[in-house]
Amino acid sequence: xxxxxxxxxxxxxxxRPDEVATRKPIWVDAIAPGEDEREWVAKxxxxxxxxxEHLRDIEASARFYxxxxxxxxxxxxLLGKESDSRSIIVAFVLSGNVLFSVHDExxxxxxxxxxxxxxxxxLVADSLDVLVDLYGSDVEFSxxxxxxxxxxxxxxxxxxxxxxxxxxxxGAVLASIAHAEHLNGRIRRNLMDxxxxxxxxxxxxxxxxxxxxxARQIMQDIDSLDGHTAFLFDKINxxxxxxxxFININQNKIVRLFSVAAVALLPPTLIASVYGMNFQHMPxxxxxxxYLFALSLMAASVALPFWLFHRKGWLK
Numbered sequence: 406x407x408x409x410x411x412x413x414x415x416x417x418x419x420x421r422p423d424e425v426a427t428r429k430p431i432w433v434d435a436i437a438p439g440e441d442e443r444e445w446v447a448k449x450x451x452x453x454x455x456x457x458e459h460l461r462d463i464e465a466s467a468r469f470y471x472x473x474x475x476x477x478x479x480x481x482x483l484l485g486k487e488s489d490s491r492s493i494i495v496a497f498v499l500s501g502n503v504l505f506s507v508h509d510e511x512x513x514x515x516x517x518x519x520x521x522x523x524x525x526x527x528l529v530a531d532s533l534d535v536l537v538d539l540y541g542s543d544v545e546f547s548x549x550x551x552x553x554x555x556x557x558x559x560x561x562x563x564x565x566x567x568x569x570x571x572x573x574x575x576g577a578v579l580a581s582i583a584h585a586e587h588l589n590g591r592i593r594r595n596l597m598d599x600x601x602x603x604x605x606x607x608x609x610x611x612x613x614x615x616x617x618x619x620a621r622q623i624m625q626d627i628d629s630l631d632g633h634t635a636f637l638f639d640k641i642n643x644x645x646x647x648x649x650x651f652i653n654i655n656q657n658k659i660v661r662l663f664s665v666a667a668v669a670l671l672p673p674t675l676i677a678s679v680y681g682m683n684f685q686h687m688p689x690x691x692x693x694x695x696y697l698f699a700l701s702l703m704a705a706s707v708a709l710p711f712w713l714f715h716r717k718g719w720l721k
Contacts, residue, residue, distance in 0.1 A: 407442050408434040408519075410535075415526035417519065417535075425449055431532045434515065435507045446505070454507050455496040469605040475500045476609065478536075481598045482512045482543055483550060483591065492595060497536060499611075504532035506539075518542045537606065537616050537623070540599055544626050547592050547599075551633050554588055557581065558640055565644055570651040578648050586641045593634040600627050665714050672706030 409425065410417045410432040420428050422445065435442065435454055443454050452475070468479035476499035481492040493512060498505040506515075518539055522528045529535050561581050564570070570578065603620050606612060612620060680699050 406436045407438060407446070408436070410434070410519075412529070415528075416524075417522040417529065422449070430503055431529075432504045432506070432535045435505065436511050437509050438507065450500065450503060450505075452498060452500045452503075452505060454505060455498070469602065471609070476611065478602055478605065480540075480543075480602045481595050482508075482514050483546060483595050484510060484512055492591060499532060499536065502532055504535050514539065514543045514546045517546070533612060533616055537603075537612070537619055540603055541619065541623050541626075543599055544596070544623055544630070547596055548626070548630055550588065550592050551630060551637070554585055554592070554637060557585055558637065558644065561585070561644055562640075565647050565651070570648065570655075572652060572655055575648050575652045575655075579645070582641055582645050582648065586638075589634055589637045589641065593631070596627050596630055596634070600624065603627075665711075669707055669710040669714070672710070673703035676703050676706060 407422065409420050409422065409430050411420050411428045411430045412418075413428075417432070420430060433446065433450070435446070438446070438454060446452060446454055455477075470477050476497075478497040478499075480495055480497070482495050484491050484493050493508055493510055495506055495508040495512070498507075508515075521542075522535075522538070529538055561578055564574070564578055603623055607617060607620050607624075676699065
């Protein structure tokens with residue numbers, strides 16, 4: 406699918422392919438384009454769109470380069486804010502005064518930018534403005550995702566610190582913490598990739614002074630978000646250690662119960678062993694109350710340790 410945009414009264418508006426010759430487009434957004442759409446772009450703009458396999462199998466060091474007067478940039482964009490979100494690669498080709506973007510799926514960043522640029526006049530003035538503002542929207546989207554991660558970790562903190570966790574609850578908390586760590590790692594990687602792309606644009610000397618200042622502001626926003634992601638990693642590690650500590654406490658309770666039972670049952674076992682020995686003169690054979698005395702002694706030997714453990718508080 407091809408979305409072709411031009412500027413009209415300072416706003417981005419969509420135009421049809423047959424209007425390209427009369428209305429100058431500044432942005433062509435190709436979402437999973439087919440071969441016929443690629444051929445049309447090649448004829449209309451003399452630009453070859455990157456193939457999907459080239460997007461996935463490209464070296465990280467070769468994501469930013471200039472070739473035949475065209476600027477090529479490959480960047481990752483988050484696809485959703487949920488813990489199971491993933492990133493997709495978007496290829497940008499700046500040829501002349503037209504920006505081409507190619508990606509397999511539509512992203513929330515692109516959707517939000519299209520709506521904002523259509524409703525807010527004078528947001529962009531040319532194709533380079535579109536590229537820089539897309540990266541700015543990507544940083545804002547990452548910041549929103551971080552806020553949601555903060556909220557999720559706040560709920561996890563209340564569950565961990567304000568109540569005693571059972572093993573089942575601890576397992577659910579560990580799963581939530583793992584999801585939060587996965588999302589935080591995705592956000593951090595996405596910010597790192599955006600930083601590299603903005604740095605490349607600033608070094609390319611293609612940006613106007615206003616665009617360069619906007620790029621510098623984006624870099625500052627990324628620096629501030631890096632501190633937040635580092636804090637979230639520390640918070641995740643703390644909650645992970647606290648949850649594992651609760652699991653260890655629950656396991657220690659079980660081990661302590663078996664230890665107390667083993668110690669309490671040791672005296673009656675010893676008494677039963679002594680009375681079960683094959684002596685020539687057994688006490689119960691010469692004493693009518695021998696068995697009763699042995700059973701009472703065994704019961705007392707069990708009750709005494711449990712009473713002592715209860716006083717020490719070891720049975721709680």
